[in-house]
Amino acid sequence: MASSELVKFQHVSKSFKTSKKKEHEVLKDVNLVIRKGKIFGIIGYSGAGKSTLIRCINGIEDTTQGKVFFEDKEINQLSKKSLRQVRGQIGMIFQQFNLMPARTIAENVALPIRYSKLGKQKIKEKVKKMLELVGLPEKANAYPSSLSGGQKQRVAIARALINDPKILLCDEATSALDPQTTQSILELLKKLNKSLGITLVIVTHEMQVVEDICDEIAVLNKGKIVEQGDVYSIFVNPQAELTKRFINTTSKLNISDSLLNTINLTEEQRLVKITYISDEAVVPLISIISLKFKIKANIIVGDIKILRGKPLGGLIIVLDGESAQVTDTLKYLKEQKNIQVEVYQNGRFL
Known part of the structure; x- marks a missing residue:
């Protein structure tokens, strides 16, 4: 040994x-x-x-x-x-x-x-x-x-x-x-x-x-x-x-059916879950994408905590803007190495 x-x-x-x-x-x-x-x-x-x-x-x-x-x-x-x-x-x-x-x-x-x-x-x-x-x-x-x-x-x-x-x-x-x-x-x-x-x-x-x-x-x-x-x-x-x-069982980064029913997404809007997957410093993503892509990012659920000195959790947001803006924002988010991005489709985040 x-x-x-x-x-x-x-x-x-x-x-x-x-x-x-x-x-x-x-x-x-x-x-x-x-x-x-x-x-x-x-x-x-x-x-x-x-x-x-x-x-x-x-x-x-x-x-x-x-x-x-x-x-x-x-x-x-x-x-x-x-x-x-x-x-x-x-x-x-x-x-x-x-x-x-x-x-x-x-x-x-x-x-x-x-x-x-x-x-x-x-x-x-x-x-x-x-x-x-x-x-x-x-x-x-x-x-x-x-x-x-x-x-x-x-x-x-x-x-x-x-x-x-x-x-x-x-x-x-x-x-x-x-x-x-x-x-x-x-x-x-x-x-x-x-x-x-x-x-x-x-x-x-x-x-x-x-x-x-x-x-x-x-x-x-x-x-x-x-x-x-x-x-x-x-x-x-x-x-x-x-x-x-x-x-x-320990995460609050979930969205209930009752809350989901109150959101009423339009055709252009996207419900997105962002989860931190590395120990890199948390950056102000919402501010960055709002300024960079001129898009509205409304936080629906937030659950970010520190585990062993590292960020854990994430956000559920609604991206609201023109189709091209939403597409470009999602592309940018998915290119970030310290987060996982899932989009709500067919009743679940994928």
């Missing part, structure tokens, strides 16, 4: 036997690399194989075919003792917080190192440090029942970090939380990634989570990776239909 690689899947497949003794293939020839210090997202619908995939990283699930590496160690080939040692470097949090209700927050956080060789004072110091890290130092002596959902997840994160892992696996960790709490947990994870240099693997079915936090992404569909790459490239130029559907 390259020095920057922390986790590597090579042609990994995983099957389970059903009650009828048939093979159900959950993962199919998965190849991916998770690099050190990155936040890597794995997105897919329920049943896509996401949870099974990350459980192959820490050896909870064994592979049917292929190899999984953690650093230079092949997980499938490790002895039980060696696997335990590797798992000590892999933290994990879940949708359900799995806190022990009869133990205090400090005791819950300490559980993974309770039977370690560390002395009581050292354990106490580590627990205090972890609770400070997740913003709950005052909750050490409280019990889980007194905490909100977001606070419980923070405790689960503290517990997962107590062994100073190199990677944290997050399996739908925000799915049970409200939007505001979800955002606070994502901000915490980003802070931990930067301050500790820890690698994060985020399993989710929400593209907004990917947009908010991830550096790289793999899209999983029925056990197969249909698309993967850096988040910006995937958002501006998705190839798989599933990826496009996920991205549409």
